[in-house]
Structures are given as C-alpha cells and as structure tokens.
Amino acid sequence: MPMALLATTPPCPCPCDIVASSRGCFLRAPRSTALPRGAMAAASAAGCSVPPSLLVFSGGTAFNGVVEDLKKVTTRVAHVLPVSDDGGSTAEIVRVLGGPAVGDIRSRCLRFEARVVPDCRRRTHFVGWCLTAIQGNNTCFLVYFHNEILRRSAEMFCFTNGSIGNFFFAGARIFFQSLDAAIFLFSRVSQIPAESFVLPVISTNDRLTLGCELWDGTIIRGQNEISHPSNGRKEVVNKDCNSCSALPSRIKRVFYMSSEGSNLLHEVFPEANRTVLEQLSKVDCIVYAMGSLFTSVCPSLVLRGIGETIASRSIPKVLLLNGSHDRETTGLSASGFVTAITDSLNRTYGDPDKSLKNLPKDYVNALLVPKGGQIPLDVENFAAQGIFHVVTVDSIRDPKLHCTGKSSSQLSFS
Structure with missing residues (x-):
C-alpha cells in the first residue's frame, strides 16, 4: 500500500512531538501532530505547565535509547518491563540463585541516571558506586551477592561477561526479598526523578519462565529459545530474522510456565x-514500544488486569511500529502487530474463563510507522480494526545499533 495513502489520515493523538527509531530506524512525527483531547489538551491550553504522563510497555534494549531524549519532554513516565528474560548473565543468575530476571530492569534504570555520561563512563561510575556508596548498615550488595553464590557451592557460577549491575540488583533483591525495593534503592541514590518509574510487570521473588505456543501446536520454553536461540553458544545476541533458524510456525500466544504447574503445559x-x-x-498516554513483540511487549500484556484497565481508558494508546522484522514477527503485517497485541490483552487463546472480548480499537488507537520500513502497511485492515490515526514518519538507519545485532531502538524529542 503506497505511503501516500496515509497522508489523509487524521493526526496521531500521541501527546508528544516524537522521533523514534524502530530496530535501528529513527521515526519523526510531524510537528503539526495534534494533541489529544482531555487532560493533555487542557494542559497544553494552560501553557503546557503540566507535562504529559506516559506508561510504556517495552523490553530492556529496544527503548533504552529513547530515555535520555524523553526526559527533555517529560519525566512523568512509567516504564513497565517483563522479568522473564533468560539470556546473558541474567540466565546465569537465575540458574544459580533463582528469582526474576533483573537484566532489563538494570538496563533501564541505568538509562535513568541523573547525570548524562557516555556508556563507558556510566559503567565505570556504576561499578564504583556499587562498591563505595551503597553500603547501608555496612552492607555491600555486591559482597552479599558473592556470598549467596558461595553458599551454593554445588553450582559453579560463570562470571564471564557478567554485568556488575545485574550482580548488584540480584544481591539487593535477595537481601530485601523484593525487586521493587532494589529498584527503589537505586532510584533514590541515582537521583532518578520521583515521578519516573521503572516497574517490573510482576512483583515476585519467584523464577518465571516464558513459554509460547505456535500455530502448529509446538510449545517452546524460554524467552531466548523463542526469540534468538543460541544452541548453547555464549555469544553476542543477534535478534535479526536472518541470524537464526526460522520458527516452524507463527506464534499463537505467549504465557508463563513453571516446573511445578498443575496442567500439562505447567502454565501458571x-x-x-x-x-x-x-x-x-491514571496516565495520559499508553505506548507499546518498538522491540521484540512477543518476548518483550506481550509478556506484560497477557497478565490479568492489564487488558481490563487499558480498555477502560479513553486516552491515546500508541503503537510504535518496528522498522523491520525479527524471528518472532516474520511475515506479519502492521495490522498483525495490532492483532497480536489485542489477542494478548484479551488472553484470547488461554483459559476461556480468563479471556476478554474487547476490540482492537479499545487497545490501540494510533500508530507511528517508519517511512520505508519493512512491515507491510495493510491500511484497509486498520479501518476494519477501528484505527484511523496513522502517521508515517521519516526514518534513517543507525549503523551503531545495527552493528551490535541487538535490534536496539531510539526515540528523540523536539
């Protein structure tokens, strides 16, 4: 469908003049983009004295580049992240110590640091901060983390390529028996704005495993196995759809699994x-960020209460469409992304007693689409879904993001 067909669509109701990159593409919304109705428009009429409040569903990598620029527009942002990652040093921590995955949480919290410094300096600052400043009651959480490793002498812990930040968060979580408390501690010491939040979508001390069911009935266990299986190799993560074998069938749904579940799938x-x-x-706008659709965004959407609350709100609900496919979305059109989000929030293919019947427009009412992106725009299906706010935005390649193989994304605000 030609991009020109989108030119006559109504303006996107997103509350910000936004520039995004999806999987290495920057997206720029036109400056003429209209403010939404309600509280956001009222704030604008009053001279923008109250910045917009946003809630963003994302993973730990794809939206990280957005955070610095987002602070120029508003610090009233709640970042909701899954706790089911099982790759990298997170996998080793979960294997030996159990508990929820902390890697995505750590990654986003570091982006929130009050002082803007280059990544290499940020890491140095963080290591020193852990060893010297975080010693409430003479307790260093890195030392506590190490002691916990030593207590489990039967398990050989591999520190290779380990993240100091992950070690700190794991130690603080175990010490306080709360991931929320560990995040709060980091937030206060790092001077993260009080109105900014990094929230695990599930507040738990238990290990959570993500599973998925394919349309051919195949069940895959583990986030890594779904998105970028490494076949046991310890290497840089590459989520590009050409970097690993294709899924035998498209993904039908994602769900949480346990080794102690009461049903055949051990679903919990x-x-x-x-x-x-x-x-x-209470936020003014909900954003479904670019990134791994089924392993970064949907794990936060399938939980009970999420769909019910989103459907009840009459506010902008914006999907930032990816600029390219990955292993999870190969062959999916833009409306297919909306359908996947709708099915996740409705819990369509899970327990029928826990499912909803809401329409796509109840969950998504606006799209930002990168010009020249690889996701097919089936505009006629948008109308059938009740979505009429579609903004095509200029895009450029960011080779710095592509060379890492991490499918990172970035937003800028002007």
Whole structure:
C-alpha cells in the first residue's frame, strides 16, 4: 500500500512531538501532530505547565535509547518491563540463585541516571558506586551477592561477561526479598526523578519462565529459545530474522510456565504488579514500544488486569511500529502487530474463563510507522480494526545499533 495513502489520515493523538527509531530506524512525527483531547489538551491550553504522563510497555534494549531524549519532554513516565528474560548473565543468575530476571530492569534504570555520561563512563561510575556508596548498615550488595553464590557451592557460577549491575540488583533483591525495593534503592541514590518509574510487570521473588505456543501446536520454553536461540553458544545476541533458524510456525500466544504447574503445559497465572495497574489507571498516554513483540511487549500484556484497565481508558494508546522484522514477527503485517497485541490483552487463546472480548480499537488507537520500513502497511485492515490515526514518519538507519545485532531502538524529542 503506497505511503501516500496515509497522508489523509487524521493526526496521531500521541501527546508528544516524537522521533523514534524502530530496530535501528529513527521515526519523526510531524510537528503539526495534534494533541489529544482531555487532560493533555487542557494542559497544553494552560501553557503546557503540566507535562504529559506516559506508561510504556517495552523490553530492556529496544527503548533504552529513547530515555535520555524523553526526559527533555517529560519525566512523568512509567516504564513497565517483563522479568522473564533468560539470556546473558541474567540466565546465569537465575540458574544459580533463582528469582526474576533483573537484566532489563538494570538496563533501564541505568538509562535513568541523573547525570548524562557516555556508556563507558556510566559503567565505570556504576561499578564504583556499587562498591563505595551503597553500603547501608555496612552492607555491600555486591559482597552479599558473592556470598549467596558461595553458599551454593554445588553450582559453579560463570562470571564471564557478567554485568556488575545485574550482580548488584540480584544481591539487593535477595537481601530485601523484593525487586521493587532494589529498584527503589537505586532510584533514590541515582537521583532518578520521583515521578519516573521503572516497574517490573510482576512483583515476585519467584523464577518465571516464558513459554509460547505456535500455530502448529509446538510449545517452546524460554524467552531466548523463542526469540534468538543460541544452541548453547555464549555469544553476542543477534535478534535479526536472518541470524537464526526460522520458527516452524507463527506464534499463537505467549504465557508463563513453571516446573511445578498443575496442567500439562505447567502454565501458571501470576498477578500483575499492583503499581502497574495503578499507573495504567491514571496516565495520559499508553505506548507499546518498538522491540521484540512477543518476548518483550506481550509478556506484560497477557497478565490479568492489564487488558481490563487499558480498555477502560479513553486516552491515546500508541503503537510504535518496528522498522523491520525479527524471528518472532516474520511475515506479519502492521495490522498483525495490532492483532497480536489485542489477542494478548484479551488472553484470547488461554483459559476461556480468563479471556476478554474487547476490540482492537479499545487497545490501540494510533500508530507511528517508519517511512520505508519493512512491515507491510495493510491500511484497509486498520479501518476494519477501528484505527484511523496513522502517521508515517521519516526514518534513517543507525549503523551503531545495527552493528551490535541487538535490534536496539531510539526515540528523540523536539
């Protein structure tokens, strides 16, 4: 469908003049983009004295580049992240110590640091900060983490390529028996704005494993195995759809698994973090960020209470469409992304007693689409889904992101 067909669509109701990159593409929304109705428009009419409040569903990598520029527009942002990652040093921590994955949380918290410094200096600052400043009651959480490793002498822990930040968060979580407390500690010491939040979508001390069911009935266990299986190799993650074998069939749904579940799939139904539900009930805009659709975004959407709350809100609900496919979305059109989000929030293919019947427009009412992106734009299906706010935005390649193989994304605000 030619891009020109989108020129007559109504303006996107997103509250910000936004520039995004999806999987290495920058997206720029036109400066003429209209503000949404309600609280956001009222704030604008009053001279923008109240910045917009956003809740963003994302993973730990794809939206990280957005955070610095987002702070130029508003610091009233709740970042909701899954805790089911099982790759990198996170996998080693979970294997030996159990508990939720902390890697995505750590990655986003570091982006929130009050002082803007280059990544290499940021890492140096963080290491020193852990060893000298975080010693409440003479307790260093890195030392505590190491002691916990030594207590499990039967398990040989591999420190190769380990993240100091992950070690700190794991130690603080175990010490306080709360990931939320570990995040709060980091937030206060790092002077993260009080109105900014990094929220695990599930508040738990248990290990959570992500599973997926394919349309051919295949069940895959583990986030890494779904998105970028390494076949046991320890190497740089590459989520590009050409870097690993294709899935035998498209993904039907994602769900949470346990080794102790009572059904054949060992499926479990954890509760959503109450703070996430509270934020959803009062923010001005909801954003589904670019990134790995089924392993970064959908794990936060399938939880009970998330779909109910989003559907009840009459606010902008914006999908930042990816600029290219990965292993999870090969062959999917733009409306297919909307369908996947809708099915996840409705829990369509799970327990029928826990499912909803809401329409796509109840969950997504605006799209930002990168010009020249690889995702087919089936505009006629947008109308059938009740979505009429589609903004095509200029895009450029960011070789710095592509060379890492991490499918990173970035937003800028002007």
